[in-house]
Amino acid sequence: MIEDSQIETWVDRIDTELVRYFSKKDMSCNPLDRAMEYTLLAGGKRLRPLLTLLACEALGGDVETALPFSLASELLHTYSLVHDDLPCMDNDDMRRGKPTNHVIFGEANAILAGDALQAEAFAILADAPHSNLKPQRRVAIISELAAAVGRAGMVAGQVMDLEQEGKPIDLERLRLLHSRKTGCLLRFCIRLGGHLADADESGMEALTNYADAVGLLFQVVDDLLDEESSTEKLGKTAGKDAESNKATFPKLLGAPEAHAYADQLLDQALKALESFNGSSTRLGEIARFIRSREH
Amino acid sequence: MIEDSQIETWVDRIDTELVRYFSKKDMSCNPLDRAMEYTLLAGGKRLRPLLTLLACEALGGDVETALPFSLASELLHTYSLVHDDLPCMDNDDMRRGKPTNHVIFGEANAILAGDALQAEAFAILADAPHSNLKPQRRVAIISELAAAVGRAGMVAGQVMDLEQEGKPIDLERLRLLHSRKTGCLLRFCIRLGGHLADADESGMEALTNYADAVGLLFQVVDDLLDEESSTEKLGKTAGKDAESNKATFPKLLGAPEAHAYADQLLDQALKALESFNGSSTRLGEIARFIRSREH
16 A cells, blocks of 8 residues: 555454454354454555554554554454444445445344453453563553544444535534544544653654644545545445535535645644654655555 | 442442433534444443452452543443343333433434444453553453453354244253353453452452352343333333243242252352452442342
8 A cells, every 4th residue: 555565464463353353253253253354454545553553663662562453453343344334324335345334244243343342442451462562561551542443432432424415514513523433533543652652751742743644634535525436446435425415524514625735734643743853754654655645 | 329428429320420421522413423322321230341440459459540441341231221122122212211312312322322332341441440440450351351252252142132023942051041141241241350459360250250259140130020010110121021922930940949040150259259258348349239129
């Protein structure tokens, strides 16, 4: 996805770890495990775990140790995709170029697979080994994930999204919606890397500023891609937002302004990295990639 | 529910804490918060938090400190009810004498309310204050909840339940199904009380033995009530299991044998409490209540 052999290596390692995670445990509940694996191992950019690894690297932590922890956000993200795709929500039947989970396994198993993926994300954070992570800091990590994805975080964002459909929305509220729906979890992933590297307060603050810019950037670009790209390139139904009367940044700002806003967010993200004195090159690369990605 | 003024007081305190938990936080996502509160505050026996408090008491811990922690399992249990009642699962439209969550709020909000309740349960365990709880032990608590409700626990039990409907099942598999579907979370609640009281290994083992007997007892009695009680008494549709061709203990064993099995499990539960030398009187009361309850 990006021309950096180290990043490519880590994305491969993340994929391998995800497969390993599912093979090492007792597969005693087959329909559930198959439904969980189906969407989790169906590809995807692995952006969230990658951000954890790169943030950990930028703060001088051990990336190898961070790897198992980084899977938690991919499980969490996958659960949210599986639930959001359900007929009573976004009613999507394509995802990552394949039929969505409920199309293959039925609605009940899709809901339950999502439920189990959420629980397993917390299991990973509680159980992954780390010789230098203070238990108090591990508790803080778990607390941050719970807050990021709970009733004031990701789920609240999805509820806002469903509620506001077809209604007028201003820019501030659209920003709040997305900071909840996707921003909170992205911020968690990036801060996780800092925690695992035992970052100090100023390091955590710089990561948080980077995360907030990148989270919004991600969404603005997503909206632009939905308008400007094709279903084939996206691997999911394009033009859906326009069709469904959903508020998007390009609709609210106009496409040229939305592009300018994305550029401004990229600048903010890169600026937040300045204090790292070069150890954060790859976080910068990822921000640029998020700005320029085509799917 | 039981003639013990201390137990009545604690059940009232649990109810008050649940209300307080929802009032103290920023209510910025109204439809979600209302859906979460609707089922959570719709009554219920509060058996799970109560078991935490009684286990904590039996091990000489501070019940007052345990109270906020004890809510986690009620949130978790409520999420599982909301999801299990969905049309694509058990398709129940009555619960605790009221229309089920999706009947009032729609399927999307019901699914999302369940999702948020799960996340909030983990938030409580990570955030509730406790001056003597070692962070390492708090991590162990979170790890136990994640395992109890994940793909080898509660969710796996629900999948097994849906899968086996209408198919022959033997006693061993029915026990496994229920130990996952309801037993794992009950065991967690009871062990949580021990953790919060800083119980040693032998104390935790005795609690676990009690929990395993009580968990199964709870289900056997549930099955018997479904066969023998009325919809009015239960506050949910009675006779549903018989009608839906679901395997139950009375169907597999015959009603008299199922009653004898329940008696035997009660004995096992009471025997597990013997090592506590009288400090566990109320855990014994609860076990007897579970055996004799009528709804």
